[in-house]
Amino acid sequence: MVLGKQSIPFAFRAAFACTMAVLTLISSSRSLAGVLAESDIGISSAKDHDRVEIRLGESAVVRVVDEVAEYKRFFIDLYSTEPGFPDRVIPLRNGILRGLQTIAYPDSKVLRIIFHTTGSVPFRVADAETAVPFPATSVSDTGFARLRPTSRHLVVDVSRGGYPLPDLKPVGLRPLRPGGGAKRLVILDPGHGGADPGAKSIVTFGGRKLEEKDVVLSVAREVYRLLNKSPVVTAVMTRDDDREMSLEDRVAFAEKTDGDLFVSIHANSTKYHGRRDARGIEFYYLGETSDPALRQLEMAENLVDRSSLNKSESEHWDLIWKNMVKDNLDMQRPYGLQVANLVNEVFTQDVYFKSYNRGVKSARFRVLMNPVMPSVLVEIGYLDHPREVRNLAQPAFQQRIAKLIANGILEYFSQLDSELEFYQYEMN
Numbered sequence: 001m002v003l004g005k006q007s008i009p010f011a012f013r014a015a016f017a018c019t020m021a022v023l024t025l026i027s028s029s030r031s032l033a034g035v036l037a038e039s040d041i042g043i044s045s046a047k048d049h050d051r052v053e054i055r056l057g058e059s060a061v062v063r064v065v066d067e068v069a070e071y072k073r074f075f076i077d078l079y080s081t082e083p084g085f086p087d088r089v090i091p092l093r094n095g096i097l098r099g100l101q102t103i104a105y106p107d108s109k110v111l112r113i114i115f116h117t118t119g120s121v122p123f124r125v126a127d128a129e130t131a132v133p134f135p136a137t138s139v140s141d142t143g144f145a146r147l148r149p150t151s152r153h154l155v156v157d158v159s160r161g162g163y164p165l166p167d168l169k170p171v172g173l174r175p176l177r178p179g180g181g182a183k184r185l186v187i188l189d190p191g192h193g194g195a196d197p198g199a200k201s202i203v204t205f206g207g208r209k210l211e212e213k214d215v216v217l218s219v220a221r222e223v224y225r226l227l228n229k230s231p232v233v234t235a236v237m238t239r240d241d242d243r244e245m246s247l248e249d250r251v252a253f254a255e256k257t258d259g260d261l262f263v264s265i266h267a268n269s270t271k272y273h274g275r276r277d278a279r280g281i282e283f284y285y286l287g288e289t290s291d292p293a294l295r296q297l298e299m300a301e302n303l304v305d306r307s308s309l310n311k312s313e314s315e316h317w318d319l320i321w322k323n324m325v326k327d328n329l330d331m332q333r334p335y336g337l338q339v340a341n342l343v344n345e346v347f348t349q350d351v352y353f354k355s356y357n358r359g360v361k362s363a364r365f366r367v368l369m370n371p372v373m374p375s376v377l378v379e380i381g382y383l384d385h386p387r388e389v390r391n392l393a394q395p396a397f398q399q400r401i402a403k404l405i406a407n408g409i410l411e412y413f414s415q416l417d418s419e420l421e422f423y424q425y426e427m428n
């Protein structure tokens with residue numbers, strides 16, 4: 001079953017339609033909009049408690065919408081407000097909030113701030129000066145009656161400990177740093193391992209066929225080495241030896257490690273995907289399968305999961321996919337695409353990969369389905385292409401791929417975080 005738009009729950013579509021109706025109504029009634037800077041949003045945490053403060057413009061009007069029970073999120077629409085920054089996803093660690101997401105509707109001068117929670121936790125949005133909470137509406141309730149009058153300063157509390165609230169020390173507005181840490185954390189995931197070799201070469205090297213699990217491990221190790229040289233990046237690996245690891249374990253590792261980016265490294269075979277003479281690099285982010293021919297590759301990369309073999313394969317993936325769509329996917333997917341595009345861009349500066357570039361695609365790889373951070377999968381080349389495999393077998397070529405991947409990751413981080421210096425490696 002291919003899941004298309006029709007699989008989005010009806011309630012969600014209805015909600016979206018209502019929301020757009022409100023946005024349109026409001027836009028015609030107001031023209032002046034205040035600009036919200038990133039430094040107007042601050043966050044602080046205590047045990048079982050997260051607090052977000054938002055400093056608003058004079059003309060801002062607030063609407064709070066509760067979707068926690070359904071989608072583990074609530075959001076605030078700020079009318080007459082424009083952001084001074086692009087739409088972003090801000091993962092948060094160690095708290096009850098999993099992350100913030102901002103979406104601007106410039107035509108309506110509305111800024112939506114979505115608060116993704118870890119579960120059904122109570123939240124409260126209050127005016128900081130009067131401490132009067134804003135009633136939350138459900139998304140299907142529309143109309144001006146639900147909008148609150150102007151406030152200058154909002155306090156959003158999410159508390160597992162319940163209310164009354166613990167006394168959080170006033171921290172003032174501490175500007176957000178996406179990811180919340182001084183260092184960026186990357187999880188590198190060399191595919192396959194142990195009894196699962198992945199794709200194999202046809203030609204032999206020293207009497208042995210080249211196996212995907214070995215090539216991607218050596219590339220990942222080099223990316224790891226390069227990234228850890230940067231003072232502002234930490235890299236970790238899901239496996240750093242020849243070990244079998246289920247896809248579930250890789251995803252669990254990602255969730256537990258709670259990084260800023262997950263990069264899975266694989267090598268391809270025309271058996272799974274592509275014409276007989278296919279070669280070159282390919283980048284994937286999590287999404288609907290962009291090409292029916294990719295189903296074969298999806299299955300090949302997803303099949304490793306032994307635990308799913310007692311169920312119908314497609315049923316298993318469809319179920320996970322549905323849950324992902326419901327809960328989290330909308331939060332991470334745009335970032336996965338952004339990373340894939342940036343890494344691809346770096347690769348196109350290389351003479352070989354400029355010629356042999358198969359571009360950015362989306363597919364439903366199980367290993368990318370973690371809700372915590374953006375994820376990409378790189379297929380570094382075709383092990384059954386007679387010329388390309390000779391390159392892939394060479395340590396120097398593997399190091400070149402690793403350097404390009406590292407530079408792509410550093411480029412992504414530097415775009416996220418202009419305050420930190422992410423030096424890239426020179427290509428030779």
Ligand SMILES: [Zn+2]
Pocket residue numbers: 191192198199212266267301
């Ligand atoms: Zn693979």
